[in-house]
Amino acid sequence: MDDIIKIENVSKAYDKHQVLNNLDLSIKRGECFTLLGPSGCGKTVLLRLIAGFEVPETGKVYIDNTLVTDADGGDMVSADRRGLGIVFQDYAVWPHMTVFENVSYPLKIAKKPKEELTATTMRMIEMVGLKDLDKRLPSELSGGQQQRVALARALVANSSLMLLDEPLSNLDANLREEMRFEIKELQRELNVTVLYVTHDQEIALAIADRVAVMDEKGNIRQIGTPYEIFERPSDPFVFNFMGIANYLSVREEGGKYLVANGNQVIPWKNPEGTATSWVGGFRPSDVEVTRDGEGLTGVIKRASFLGATMHYLIDIDGDEFNTSIETHEAVEKNLIFEEGETCKISFKDLLWFDAEDLKEVTKQ
Amino acid sequence: MSIKQKGSFGVAQIILFLSVAVLVVVVAVPVLLIFFNAFWADGQFNIEDVLMVLKQPDTYQALINSLIIAIGTTVGSTIVGTFFAWLVTRTDLPYKTFMKSMFLVPFMLPSFIGALAWKMLLSPNAGFINRYWMDTLGFSSPLFDIYSYLGIMIVEVMYLFPFVFIQVCGALERMDPTLEESARISGAGLLTITRKITIPLVLPSIISGALLVMLYSMAHFGTVAVLGIENGIFNIPTLIYQKIHQSAGSFESIRTGTVLSTVLVATAALIIWLQGKILSKGHYQIIGGKSFRPMELKLRGLRTPLFLFCLAYIGFTIVLPTIVIFLVGGLKTYGLAFTWENLSLDNYKFILFDYKVTKDAIFNSLSLGLGSAFITMFAGVMISYVIVKMRVKGKGILEFLGMLPFSVPGSVIALGVILAWSGKYGVNLYNTVWIILVAYIARYMAFSLRANSAALEQVHDSLIEASRSCGATMWQSLKDIVIPLVKPGMLAAFFLIFLPSLRELTVSIMLYSPTTRTIGVAIYTLNEDGETVVSAALAGIALILIILGQTIINRFTKKEGA
Numbered sequence: 001m002d003d004i005i006k007i008e009n010v011s012k013a014y015d016k017h018q019v020l021n022n023l024d025l026s027i028k029r030g031e032c033f034t035l036l037g038p039s040g041c042g043k044t045v046l047l048r049l050i051a052g053f054e055v056p057e058t059g060k061v062y063i064d065n066t067l068v069t070d071a072d073g074g075d076m077v078s079a080d081r082r083g084l085g086i087v088f089q090d091y092a093v094w095p096h097m098t099v100f101e102n103v104s105y106p107l108k109i110a111k112k113p114k115e116e117l118t119a120t121t122m123r124m125i126e127m128v129g130l131k132d133l134d135k136r137l138p139s140e141l142s143g144g145q146q147q148r149v150a151l152a153r154a155l156v157a158n159s160s161l162m163l164l165d166e167p168l169s170n171l172d173a174n175l176r177e178e179m180r181f182e183i184k185e186l187q188r189e190l191n192v193t194v195l196y197v198t199h200d201q202e203i204a205l206a207i208a209d210r211v212a213v214m215d216e217k218g219n220i221r222q223i224g225t226p227y228e229i230f231e232r233p234s235d236p237f238v239f240n241f242m243g244i245a246n247y248l249s250v251r252e253e254g255g256k257y258l259v260a261n262g263n264q265v266i267p268w269k270n271p272e273g274t275a276t277s278w279v280g281g282f283r284p285s286d287v288e289v290t291r292d293g294e295g296l297t298g299v300i301k302r303a304s305f306l307g308a309t310m311h312y313l314i315d316i317d318g319d320e321f322n323t324s325i326e327t328h329e330a331v332e333k334n335l336i337f338e339e340g341e342t343c344k345i346s347f348k349d350l351l352w353f354d355a356e357d358l359k360e361v362t363k364q
Numbered sequence: 365m366s367i368k369q370k371g372s373f374g375v376a377q378i379i380l381f382l383s384v385a386v387l388v389v390v391v392a393v394p395v396l397l398i399f400f401n402a403f404w405a406d407g408q409f410n411i412e413d414v415l416m417v418l419k420q421p422d423t424y425q426a427l428i429n430s431l432i433i434a435i436g437t438t439v440g441s442t443i444v445g446t447f448f449a450w451l452v453t454r455t456d457l458p459y460k461t462f463m464k465s466m467f468l469v470p471f472m473l474p475s476f477i478g479a480l481a482w483k484m485l486l487s488p489n490a491g492f493i494n495r496y497w498m499d500t501l502g503f504s505s506p507l508f509d510i511y512s513y514l515g516i517m518i519v520e521v522m523y524l525f526p527f528v529f530i531q532v533c534g535a536l537e538r539m540d541p542t543l544e545e546s547a548r549i550s551g552a553g554l555l556t557i558t559r560k561i562t563i564p565l566v567l568p569s570i571i572s573g574a575l576l577v578m579l580y581s582m583a584h585f586g587t588v589a590v591l592g593i594e595n596g597i598f599n600i601p602t603l604i605y606q607k608i609h610q611s612a613g614s615f616e617s618i619r620t621g622t623v624l625s626t627v628l629v630a631t632a633a634l635i636i637w638l639q640g641k642i643l644s645k646g647h648y649q650i651i652g653g654k655s656f657r658p659m660e661l662k663l664r665g666l667r668t669p670l671f672l673f674c675l676a677y678i679g680f681t682i683v684l685p686t687i688v689i690f691l692v693g694g695l696k697t698y699g700l701a702f703t704w705e706n707l708s709l710d711n712y713k714f715i716l717f718d719y720k721v722t723k724d725a726i727f728n729s730l731s732l733g734l735g736s737a738f739i740t741m742f743a744g745v746m747i748s749y750v751i752v753k754m755r756v757k758g759k760g761i762l763e764f765l766g767m768l769p770f771s772v773p774g775s776v777i778a779l780g781v782i783l784a785w786s787g788k789y790g791v792n793l794y795n796t797v798w799i800i801l802v803a804y805i806a807r808y809m810a811f812s813l814r815a816n817s818a819a820l821e822q823v824h825d826s827l828i829e830a831s832r833s834c835g836a837t838m839w840q841s842l843k844d845i846v847i848p849l850v851k852p853g854m855l856a857a858f859f860l861i862f863l864p865s866l867r868e869l870t871v872s873i874m875l876y877s878p879t880t881r882t883i884g885v886a887i888y889t890l891n892e893d894g895e896t897v898v899s900a901a902l903a904g905i906a907l908i909l910i911i912l913g914q915t916i917i918n919r920f921t922k923k924e925g926a
Contacts, residue, residue, distance in 0.1 A: 031900040053829055080840075086833040096848045106834035106846070153834065163833075253857035 002065075002304040004029040005050060006160055010059030010071075011046055019045050020056070020218040032187050032194040033265045034204040036213030038241065045218075047163050050195065051086055052079035063161065072294075078107075078202045081089045085192075086153030089166040091146045093138045093153075099125060102149050106157035120156060127186070128152045144175045151183070155190060162187075164196045168203065180207050201242055205230060231349075236358040239281050239351060246278045246287075246321035249355060264296050264318025271352040279358045286349045288321040289314070289335060295346035299338045312337065316345065366695035369622070375838040377635075380756060382746040385636050387765040390806045394780025395772055401783060402622040415625040427627065431601055433588065434581040440521035441577040445528025446570055450672065453536040455661045458671050462738070464677045467529055472914055474867035475523035476884070477903045480891060482519050482686030483590055484692055484900070486510035492688070508713055511595040519587050522681045524580055527743070528877025530743035537567035568642050573637040582772030585870040590889065600624050601775040608779065620782070625776040632771040635852045637859035643713065654845055682859040686907065693901030711901035722902050724879060725886035728797060732866040732882060736804035742811025743805070745824075745850060749842075751813075752820040753828070766813040769806055777807050781875065808864070809838045816865040819853025820846075859917045866909055869895055883909075 005027040012020040012038075027033045035043045048054040049069065050061060055076070061069035063084075068077040079141075093102055104121040112120070125134050130149040138146055146168060154162055164183070168176045182206050187194045198204055205210050205226040212223045215237050222234040234241035250257050250266060257266045257278075271278040280345040289312065301320065302313040309324040329337050337343060405413050417423055452458050452464045470478075485493050494506035509515060516711050543565065547557045585601040592598060596607060605622050607617040663670055692698065694707040715722035750756065769777060777882050781803040786794035792801035823846060831841035847854075869884030876885045883906050891897035 010905060052832060055831075078837075079829070080835050080837050081834070082833075084833055086830065088826040090824060090826055092824065092830035092850075094827060094830070094845055103838075105831065109835040109840060150830075153830070157835065266854070 003027060003062075004027055004064060005063075006062040007046075008062075009055045010046075010049060010061065012025040012042070012056045013053065018218070020049075022058070023218065023220065025212065025220065025223075027195060029209075030191060030211040031336050032184065032196065032207055032210060033215060034196045034198060034208035034211045036198060036201065036204040036241075037243065038216055039199050041197075041214045041216050042218035044165055047165050047197050051084060051163055051348050052077065052082050052105075056325075066254070083157070083159050083161070085157065085159040085162040087147075087150045087154045087164045087167040088161070089169060091138075091150045091170075093142075093146045093149045095138050098131060098134065099136050099141070099149050102138070102155050103134075103152045105153065110157060113329065120351075124152045124156045126165050127155075128182075129278070137207065140256060144171055144179065147171060147179065151186070155186065155192070158190075159193055162192050162194045164194060166198050167196075176203070183207065188266045191317070213241060233351065236279070236281065236361045238354045239353070240361050244284055244322070246284060246323075247358065248282070248316065248319050248321065250280060250349075252276060259296060260317035260319040260356045262306055264317060267295060267346070268350065275354040275356065279353045279355045280347070281351045281353055281358075282347050282349060283320075284323045287314075288346045288348060289322070289325060290344045290346070291325060292348050293332060293344050295344040298343055298345045300339055300341050301337050304336055310336065314345065315344065369824065376754065379746055380750055380754065383743075383750045383762060386743050387747065387762060387809075391765050391809060392766055394777060394784045394806060395629075395768060395781040398622045398625050398776060398780045400499065402626045405619075407662075413619070414623050414626075417620050418627070420620075422598070422603065423620060423624060425701060426598045426600050426624070428630075429588075429592075429597055430582050430599040432513060433584075434578050436513070437520040437524060437581040438574050438578045440517060441525040442528050442570060442574045444521060445525040445573060446532050447770045448525075448674070449532035451674070452534055455670075456667065456675070457663065463674055463678075466525055466535065466682065469682050470523045471526050472910060473523065473686075473870070474586065474884070474906070474910070475520065475584070475751050476524055476590055476869050476888065477689060477867075477906065478685050479519050479587040479590035480900070480903060481688045482510050484688050484896070485685070486515065487594075504649060506609050510591055510906065511597075514589055515604060516591050519591065520584065522579055523587075524577045527576045527580070527701070528570065530575075531573035532566060535566045539565055548754070567742065571642050572639050575635050576644070579632055579635045579639075579771075582635075583628060583775065585775060586888075589869075589873075590891070600628050601773065601870065604779060606812035611714050614695070618779075621779050622783075627781055628773050628776055629759050632773060634865075636771050639745070660756070675845075687724040689900050689907065692897055693904040695897050695900075696816060698896040703848065711897055712905065715898060719898070721881065721890070722898070723903070724887055725883050726747040726905070727854065728800075728880060729866050729883040730870075732797065732800055732804060733862045735801055736808060736865055737862040739801075740805050740808050740812045740861050741854050741858045743814075744816045745847070745854055746808065747809075748813055748820050749846070751880070752817055753823075753825070762811075769808075769809050770810045772866075774807055775874060778803055778871045778874035779851045781806065785852065795880070797880045800872055800875045800880060803875060804861075804865055804868070807871055808861040811860045813824070815853045815857040815860060817855075819850040823849045856891065859920075863913050863917070864914065865905060 003026040005025070007023060007025040010020055010023045011018070023046070024278045025046075028362075034109050035046065037043045045054060049056055052068065056069065056071045058071045059069075060067060060071070063077075063082060066077070068082055070076065073214045076308075094105075097105070100121060103125055104117055107117045107120060122134065125131065128151050130145060130152070133141065134146065138149065140147065147170075150167070154164075168179050171179060180203050183194070183196075196204070196207060208226055210223060210225055211229045213221045213229060215221050222229060224232070230240060232244050233242060239245055249260055250271065250305075252258075252259070257270050259266055260265065271280075296316050298316040300312055301315045304311040305327070306324070307327070309326055310330045311322070311324045313320060313322055325335055386421045397550065399581065402413065402414060402574045403409055433462070433520055448463075448467050452460045452467070453584060464491040483491070485491050486506075488494060488506045488509045489510065490511065491506070494508070497503050498505075502656065510519070531663050544561055546558050547561045552560065582598070582599075583601055588597065588599045588602045589605070593603060593606075604621045611617040643777055691702050691707065693711055695702070696708065696710070700706040707925070716726075717723070747762060747766055751759050751766070772780075782794065785799050785802060793802065826840050826848070827845055832838070836844060838894055867884055868882060872882040873888060874881065881889065883902065887899050887903050887906065888904065890896075
């Protein structure tokens, strides 16, 4: 697979605020690529650079092996000649045009013959599930329907590359879930490359072939498949950003690795590396709680019954973390704890991070 | 939409260049020439001359007069406007909606036509009321002399009080009634509530309206020109007119004119600055955005008397002058009694079909109105686009230049246009209709910018970007997306300019030549020449045109809104 988008050494600043810093990125033809990061991290700016709405201070952007943006004064291909489909966060459906007029606009600009224009437009409208609504004005549509119009408009000209900027963030939760599958399906069906920008981890994991995680400073921390990003995060930032994270600190004393402030020795493989103190990162689902047996000893600080699950706040020698057990399992295995009881803790999965790196992440 | 973008380089650059050019040529140059002329004499900066001019008795008196009249008018308008606003929003006065719309009618009517009507009614020796007072009732002296400070102020109040009225109405309607209710629950009586809660909350609106009245009154030409000159009462605009008109543009008179203009602009700037300060401070809590249903004061025994008082006020200030204009316009000779034998439509026929002066004037006003409205509408869209949508350096200057005419009174613009366009800098438009057109464009540009900017703010950037990403060039997205979406704003701008220009007097009176009279100028000059009945008939026609135009707009805007 060759690269449909290639970004080389791109920097962008607004006034004195540096948004992107010497950034490189390649997106392969036919994949669904998600750019994931907290709000304000510059991911939308990157998308706008690719679209041609912004000009970088340094660097080059290639689309389809054509140089479209060159900060060093090469010819620039303007937004209208890049042949992209874009879906905006606020839909950007033109309020004075009907659904048909909105969707057919790219074809009208391309001066397609009338029959072809009508046929293609109607097919596209049907494809996004708006059949029979083609004569409506956007004001007569729901938010989800407007989003479909925007999607159809971006797809109708048969562009090989689609840029989506948080297209689902204005929709309610159910609709969001429904739409993300539809987008994925359309992408496969039409075999287009999708660059999807979002701050929502769940959508990113659900939709993407590959994910790039960006931090607040506009640096890409990790690129990989959703599985890699979630299970093998390259650093604490990615780990922290990808879901509820718990940490357990570990220090070295006289060749032994001790947990938190107490004297319990870690019962697993020792951390590697040059750091002097470590943090073990894990998700609530990685925790295994038992009454006795192997593992670290902890104290139940708070027990909350949430119906289907039991929720525990556990303290191990001064470090606290959350976990939950399904209620029926807790009953079967005698794991209904009272506050103040002790328990044994082990982990299905634990990732070691340098404590210094983590400090940097968690303070933000 | 950065202009660095090379793909749209040409278009963006052209739009930017044109916008700057239009504003500099039409607005900046005339205004700057005024200041330049006032402070620059014999090749050097000269403040002594300026003080000399200001110390001359006639200029000094005009400054004082402007101030007296403006203050009197402002106080009067504030009292009248606030009282009626309270009456129609906070009491159980009958037919409040009708009353409210009637109180806004003076906005529509040209005040100099009103002044003409009052001259016919209350001039000391020939006014109908004064004649009746002396001839029929046998009094030895006239009831009221309209050619006086008080007369001028009263007439100005009649036409300017809606500025206060509309602002206070808005504030009272939007004020959250719970603010008052909670005071009431705390045990405060109605008087205390009004004094401690209502008035402090509405005060910013009252003051803002009052300052607007002050601004207009300082720079007001028509009423003082019609009622003041007879008794030698000049204010700044009328003195500027007098100087330029009498001496046909001599250096000395232009000098005086520019110095007076500078004073006028400075005062206006001060007033606008004050208003901005007060509005930004007063914008807080009371504006809930929503309309609430405020508690209404039961007028009880006063309900009928106050209702009749409102009717009398409307009858006296709006209906009576209008009827007088139409009746006098129908008289064979001024001074005859209003009997059926003396009245006919001959004058109206005469001015519409036979009399060249008035036929020309109507034609001139209509074409100037259409021309300036069209040009200003399109220039306004373009400049607003630069200001609102383009990221370019120095667009703040464009905004400033565009809004400048708001603080530059009409007579100052006219004088600036004379300085700029009478041949000194290569182009001589003096005595042609074009110089009036240029002045109208300068004067009304701010209206257009306001309406169009507001409309453009509504067009989100992503709508334009969406069309660009669909393959549309910058021109295509302007044509297909931007223009259709700002059309309502453009139409609003068109009418905001076309209607006032039909009745324009202040600017045109400084710039007209015998063949380029506008309706306003024709009414004024005919009246000065003693052609009272013809002038009244033309004023009647003007009123019909204005009311017709307003009705069309109202219909139109209602449709657009639906």
